[in-house]
Amino acid sequence: xxKVVSVSLQYDAEPLFxxxxxxxxxxxRVGLVGPNGIGKSTLLRVLTGAEPPSTGHVAxxxxxxxxxxxxxxxxxxxxxxxxxxxxxxxxxxxDRRLRTLERRLAGGDTAALDAYGEVQxxxxxxxxxxxxxxxxxxRQRLDVAGLPDDAPLHRVSxxxxxxxxxxxxxxxxxxxxxxxxxxxxLDADGIAWLGGWLAAFGGGVLVVSHDRAFLxxxxxxxxxxxxxxxxxxxxxxxxxxxxxxxTRRWQRLLLDYEAQEKTHQRxxxxxxxxREHARGVELTVRRGLGADQARRYAKKVARxxxxxxxxxxxxxxxxxxxAQPQTRPTLTLTLPDPAGDDGRxxxxxxxxTARADDRSLFAGVDLRLHAGDRVLLTGDNGAGKxxxxxxxxxxxxxxxxxxxxxxxxxxxxxxxxxLRTDVAVLTWFRxxxxxxxxxxxxxxxxxxxxxxxxxxxxxxxxxxxxxxxxLAAMVNSPARVLxxxxxxxxxxxxxxxxxxxxxxxxxxxxVLVTHDVWFADAVGYDRRWRVGGGGVDEQPADGGGRPxxxxxxxxxxxxxxxx
Numbered sequence: 001x002x003k004v005v006s007v008s009l010q011y012d013a014e015p016l017f018x019x020x021x022x023x024x025x026x027x028x029r030v031g032l033v034g035p036n037g038i039g040k041s042t043l044l045r046v047l048t049g050a051e052p053p054s055t056g057h058v059a060x061x062x063x064x065x066x067x068x069x070x071x072x073x074x075x076x077x078x079x080x081x082x083x084x085x086x087x088x089x090x091x092x093x094x095d096r097r098l099r100t101l102e103r104r105l106a107g108g109d110t111a112a113l114d115a116y117g118e119v120q121x122x123x124x125x126x127x128x129x130x131x132x133x134x135x136x137x138x139r140q141r142l143d144v145a146g147l148p149d150d151a152p153l154h155r156v157s158x159x160x161x162x163x164x165x166x167x168x169x170x171x172x173x174x175x176x177x178x179x180x181x182x183x184x185x186l187d188a189d190g191i192a193w194l195g196g197w198l199a200a201f202g203g204g205v206l207v208v209s210h211d212r213a214f215l216x217x218x219x220x221x222x223x224x225x226x227x228x229x230x231x232x233x234x235x236x237x238x239x240x241x242x243x244x245x246x247t248r249r250w251q252r253l254l255l256d257y258e259a260q261e262k263t264h265q266r267x268x269x270x271x272x273x274x275r276e277h278a279r280g281v282e283l284t285v286r287r288g289l290g291a292d293q294a295r296r297y298a299k300k301v302a303r304x305x306x307x308x309x310x311x312x313x314x315x316x317x318x319x320x321x322x323a324q325p326q327t328r329p330t331l332t333l334t335l336p337d338p339a340g341d342d343g344r345x346x347x348x349x350x351x352x353t354a355r356a357d358d359r360s361l362f363a364g365v366d367l368r369l370h371a372g373d374r375v376l377l378t379g380d381n382g383a384g385k386x387x388x389x390x391x392x393x394x395x396x397x398x399x400x401x402x403x404x405x406x407x408x409x410x411x412x413x414x415x416x417x418x419l420r421t422d423v424a425v426l427t428w429f430r431x432x433x434x435x436x437x438x439x440x441x442x443x444x445x446x447x448x449x450x451x452x453x454x455x456x457x458x459x460x461x462x463x464x465x466x467x468x469x470x471l472a473a474m475v476n477s478p479a480r481v482l483x484x485x486x487x488x489x490x491x492x493x494x495x496x497x498x499x500x501x502x503x504x505x506x507x508x509x510x511v512l513v514t515h516d517v518w519f520a521d522a523v524g525y526d527r528r529w530r531v532g533g534g535g536v537d538e539q540p541a542d543g544g545g546r547p548x549x550x551x552x553x554x555x556x557x558x559x560x561x562x563x
Contacts, residue, residue: 001026001064001176001204002047007056009039009046017043019231020056022223024176024204031215031238032208034225035492036464040208041071041180043225047206048178060176067174069166069182071463074153080164081149084135087168091131094123131171138167141193142186143381155357163190163381170197179207181463183214184489185414187381188515210464210492212518215239243493274305344406346371346481346509347392351401354387361387365401365536367529369481375511376520376541379531385513386414388531389483392511407509410479414486414513416466419458425469426454432473447472463490471499481509488516 004022008015016039024030034040045051047058048068060066074083085092097119104112123129139145142163153161162185169177177198183191195217198205209215215222216238224233224242235242345368352365361384369375379385390396392403393411419428430440441454447468453461461469467490474482484503488496496519503510503523511529514520528539 001028001061002206003059004047005056005059007043007046007053007058009042009051010054017225017232021231024206026175026202026204028204029198029219029221030204030206031219031222031242032206032225033210033215033222033242033493035227035494036468036490037462038225038227040225041462044068044070044178044180044206044208064176065172065174067169067172067177069169069177069179071162071180074161074165076152076154078153079149080144080147080151080153080156083153083164084139084168084171087171088131088135089172091123091126091128094119094126094128095132098123135171138170141197142167142190146382160185160382166194175203177201177203177205177207179205179209181208181210181490183209183211183515184486185381186515187379188517190381191515210488210490210496211516212239212493212496213516215242271305275302343370343372345369346405346407347409348404348406349392349401350404352388352391352398352403353400354384354391354396355399356382356384356387360534362531362535363400367392367536369509369511371407371480371509372507373509373527374523374525375527375529376525377511377513377529377531378539383531385531386485388536389485389511389513393483405481407480408478409481409483410474410477411483412470412474412485412487414489416463416470419466419470421459422457424455424457425449425461428458429469429473433476435476443472443476464492464495467491468495475502479508481511482506483511485513486515487512488514488519 002022002024004020007020008018010016020043022030032040032043042051046053048066049058085095088095098116101112101116101119105116136145144160144163144167147156147160147164153164156164166179166182166186169179182194186194191211191214195214198218205218207215207219219238220236222235222237222239222242224235224246226233233246235245237245347367347369349365349367352367353363354361365388377385377388387396389411391398393409394403394405395411423431426437426440426444429444430437433440433443435443441451444454445451449465449469449472458466458469471487482503487499487503491499500519500522503512510523510525512520512523512525526541528541530537530539
């Protein structure tokens with residue numbers, strides 16, 4: 001279906017990726033992974049023809065239809081119904097025509113009868129009734145069935161826009177699916193349904209995702225752009241198999257390099273001893289019988305040592321000589337230490353009521369948080385989890401009720417679309433963290449924002465880089481209550497490992513919304529709130545548990561070679 005040959009892309013003479021070779025056949029399930037900002041989304045744009053490569057070419061089999069899920073928001077002026085109907089192609093246009101003719105017939109216009117029959121015949125010939133059933137199922141499974149057809153897209157949330165975009169891609173009956181972070185903004189049921197849908201899909205799938213459980217379930221091959229090797233690295237299996245094989249490759253490469261270096265040092269020492277011996281013979285042999293012959297012998301030995309040194313240098317310059325294994329820079333995450341809180345009440349909500357448009361999300365809710373509480377906040381998409389977090393953080397006023405905050409609160413939002421501006425990285429960071437320039441530069445560098453990015457506009461950052469920047473601002477704030485709305489969205493595996501371990505060691509208060517069950521269990525929680533049915537209910541904490549904090553760590557690092 002898709003053939004990629006020696007594709008590379010350069011920006012300002014700097015290679016983003018090189019030597020990409022890839023074949024995707026019907027039934028293939030390929031996961032594309034790599035660190036944030038390495039070029040995964042850009043590569044997908046090249047594969048779909050949205051951006052030309054610098055070298056190489058991309059070929060599609062004749063007649064292959066691509067369904068491409070991109071992270072950018074859709075046209076905000078289009079209505080929900082129009083947006084989804086466009087995913088049905090001709091059937092969508094026929095459906096709109098049928099509705100128009102039905103209204104004319106209902107108004108007594110019998111002249112529309114013939115046209116109605118013709119359109120209905122064409123609709124039936126294209127199996128339109130089954131398409132309508134498919135549309136209904138996709139809307140229900142992706143939790144957008146409750147959105148009115150006449151609602152403009154700018155009136156729905158960013159998460160709902162993302163799910164609508166995924167629904168439209170799946171409705172378009174593609175042969176090849178190219179999906180960029182499809183599980184972002186889906187709840188556990190939606191992810192499970194998408195995994196089952198992809199398992200039954202007969203075409204090829206190429207997916208960028210950092211959802212580890214989703215990759216384990218859906219892909220059989222992993223291609224990594226790691227930022228170290230010149231060409232992509234390929235692994236067989238899902239996420240678990242990929243990480244295990246990557247660790248084995250790293251360990252094997254490291255052992256081979258260490259053995260080579262031992263041999264190298266032994267040869268250098270041997271050459272040095274031979275040279276020193278030859279020099280000593282030449283200097284100490286006195287004139288007399290056999291002295292000239294001894295000096296000639298010493299010079300001959302010295303020439304052999306020089307030849308051996310040249311041969312060793314040629315070996316080091318050859319392709320057979322292993323370069324030192326490289327790792328990506330280390331991410332450092334420092335969380336504030338809330339020592340001294342000692343279980344006191346840090347947040348209390350009384351009688352909270354919130355509405356979204358004409359719909360009530362919850363009413364009369366009372367909540368209390370004490371220092372050190374770790375809460376997993378669950379609920380269906382659209383139930384009001386994000387709204388509740390925004391109210392608790394003070395970013396939205398409740399329709400009724402009040403929130404008393406006994407400690408500083410910080411919110412990690414689910415999306416960062418509002419940040420895509422021309423403000424520079426360093427300028428924005430200092431607006432959030434009031435420190436001197438040199439300290440801000442040091443902190444940004446620890447979060448993998450080097451000098452070349454300090455003056456870069458926020459709009460040029462990848463979604464994962466924006467996520468990491470907001471995390472950097474949050475953990476360098478004085479907050480003692482962390483409200484985390486889908487913190488795993490857009491983060492690469494290595495960043496996930498660091499964030500996961502940092503939160504596990506954190507002794508402060510955490511309220512966590514996540515669809516990533518691996519992440520929730522690893523971070524740990526001892527309380528569980530569920531939003532739904534017009535309220536927020538306390539439920540048993542049936543997983544995760546309170547992490548062991550006998551030896552808390554405030555600073556964590558992770559080697560990013562994948563080992």
